[in-house]
Amino acid sequence: MNTSTKRIIGALLVCNGILLSTAANAEEITIWSWDTAAEALKSVSEQYNATNPALTANTVTSQVYDQLTAGCAAGGVNLPDVVSIENGEAERYIQQFPDCFVELSQFGVDELKPLFSDYKWVELQSGDNTYGVPWDAGQVVTFYRADLFDKAGITADDIATWDGYIEAGKKLAAATNGETRMALSNYTSGLNWFSVMAQQLGCSVFGEKNGETTIRVNQAGCVRALDQVKKLADAGVIAPGGWSEKLTALKTGKTASAVYGAWYEGSVRNNMPELSGQWRVTKMPAFEEGGKRAANLGGSALFITASSKNPAAAYDFVKFALTKPEIQIGMLKSHGLVPSLLSTQSDEYMSSPQEYWGGQTIWKTILETSSDIEPVRATPYGAEAGDILVAIQTAFVEGKYDSAQAALDEAAKQIKNATGLTVE
């Protein structure tokens, strides 16, 4: 074993030598992204390279966050030129590591401001500085199985409100011998539905007062949202489940709908080709008839790292990828990444019927909600508050608090303890 080990070690030392000597090539920019988003950016890189022979853009699939954190903590080493960060995660990075990213005003990012909705910009800025350019959006809508709904006698109008959603769930269970639920939601491991509902009601975990970040999680809108989560769980129309469970449950007909960000379209379409024609989209449920049926969940932006050797070229690539309607529509078609670029709304593809979705013009439905979306900031404290809220939400659903108000008062207290912010 020893000789072969030595040979391997010898070989790898040689490899390292080669790698280290060729690593610094200023004519190449590297982009980090994840999963579907990375695949989409890979094809954008190819298009970019075809028109810009002087520069090579190279997209790498990466588990962005841990690597980005370590690279920024080490003072900007081992990082790409461009990196994608989800909107909700952006603030903790630009607050904690402002020196890790390039401030984009110098490249004229202000010209791009009118091209996107306001809610996409708030989390990419710190004071007057802008660090990122918006990419995709996560307009929340309800995806549902028309065939299963038909079987149970449910129509899209029935799920226009959350209470209607519960009633529909009961009908669905009755029609399928209890085999099929309305949806899985991550209410024991995350806050997707809670934060979306709170957003509808104009509440958020954090707010701002006199220029200071404050805690608002125990205000009326959030309390009502938490109550609604428990009502849904108590009625048995939803059950807990994470990402993979959700997809599996939808694929196997254990659940018939998903209330999720519009980027979920690509996941449904690519994971369940056999269910083509059975799916439909409608706006998310409101709290009362005529109430707000819009919220945002997720979506991301591109950032340029301060360690980039060629930030101007990186910015050129970012502009190419994010501000050209045809490129954005291309990523929507191939990977279901919904553009937040406003000019894409008038593209004819957006009003064309989608075969997978039974000929429905889903993008029209989805984009119509954009203007109703309330801007919400995750703040740098989002992750910490999230941990606390998940624990309390689970305990509340399990009946360990007398009321949603009591639960969220406790949450506010703990968040205050953790962050040192004041409760508004």
Next chain:
Amino acid sequence: MRSATKRLFPKADRWAKISLNFFMLIVAIVWLTPLWMMTIYASHDDQMIFSGSIIAHHGGQFLENFAELQSKQDFVRAIINSVIVASAGTFFGLVVSSLAGYALARFKFAGAKAIFAMIIFILAVPGIAIVIPEYVILVRYMGLSNTYFGVVLPYLANALGVFFMRQTFLALPQEIMEAAYLDGASELRIFAKIALPLVRPAMASLAIILFIACWNDYLWPLLVLTTEARQTAPIALGRLVGLNTVAWGPMMVGVTLMTIPFVTLFLLLQRQIVSGIANGAIK
């Protein structure tokens, strides 16, 4: 002695024998089921895995699953990377640990006690706590980003390895080395020609312990190795779990690929491995 036992408890013996063997049979079945099911899942498509019925036989989808796995992640490459990293970590870890363990076992010198106490302390420190400063040193100051070498370096200083080798060398009869020493042999020669050959079985088992530890490591290689071409198997697996499209069949193929070679190796070298782990712990 055997006949004495039989004479004293003839009937109890038979029942004891039957129930003992039966109990262990059940345990063995339960214990092997996860690995068996892993190979079964690896050979079915997701439709079958989530069909809601018990699957007890192998399907014919293994190669299709393998092809799908490879199209999402170059898993074979990831396993090769893992083998490179773990082999290098094991080899250098063995060299460093046996040298240090030998010094602690054979010589009395100033600071020996302090070093030993530190080693015990290190065993209690969670790796996650120091991963960022470690990263700053290796990647920022030594420029070893995205290199196998950078991943392997921290594995050289393995507290458990030094502890293990110290205990092993302590158990050697000191007279042999003393005799060589009086014959005028250098310490390095005594170490290499006399002590090391005597502890070869223990080295083999430490090799396995170190190999498993390197093979298992997740966060450190994730941070240092930034390109897909260099990622190790656990990271490739982690990426599969986090993908938008979770395909269990292909994932199980990946798990099988990273498990079966070692289980087989274990089957072949069982006696050495087991006695090695045991010796290291007991002495």
Next chain:
Amino acid sequence: MSPKNRITPYAFIAPYLIAFGCLWLIPIIYSFSMSFFNTRARPWKFDMLHNWGRLFEDALFLATLKNTFLIILVQVPFMLALAVIFAVFLNSKLLFLKGIYRFAIFAPIVVADAAYAVIFRLLFNDDFGFVNQLLNAVGIADIAWTGSSAGAIALISISLTWRWTGYNAVIILAGLQSIPKDIYEASELDGASRFTQFLYITLPNLKPVILLCLVLSTFGTLQLFTEPTLLTEGGPGVSTTTVAMYMYQQGFKSFNFGYGSAIAYFIVFIGLGLSLIQFKLLGSKSDA
């Protein structure tokens, strides 16, 4: 002994000390001192109790500490008892086909953490998993392995037991084999039953070995991270979040580097403290 040259021992230990100093000692000193800084302030501000003081007011931290201790107090003793039983049986003259059983129990030692966590996640899937299907087949309703706190704790415990019992059994088996045979022979002639022998000869002689397993398992549990992350993501709620996971969340997710460090070294001190207690309660002078 003393070598010819006083430098010799240092030459032998130098490679370790250099690697250790650069890659462990400096990071340890650095991260420990970080626990005394408010790392949210810009620039970082020295504040002795900012992080350490928060530990005991932090309901989440206390909950994760409780979860970790539950495993140390329930799963670890159960696993070690099982390991003793396996070792005694594997060592018994009455057992046939020892090789097969040994293989079955010891094989998990070489299975990677991430690999077995993924296998167990599928086996224990609430809706489609093999385990629930088996339970259904014998008329037992589905158990919510990941959907309920009790189920999730059971799932983590079962997984850990599968992975680590064999490892401990190996160590205990070796301990068994080093007990002098003549003690048993003498007691047999006195007419002692097997159970009496186990109670009065085997167990007392195994004490140092069991203690070692206990200390190793305690350290291991205090650093437990991979299994709950991949199996239950620490949920539902925080019911299976361990201290090590919480430390990761604080450091890598919330960027509270100082607080993460305080948690890390709290774990270190608890680990060292617990092993001291274990030595005091179970150990004799010869073990220390």
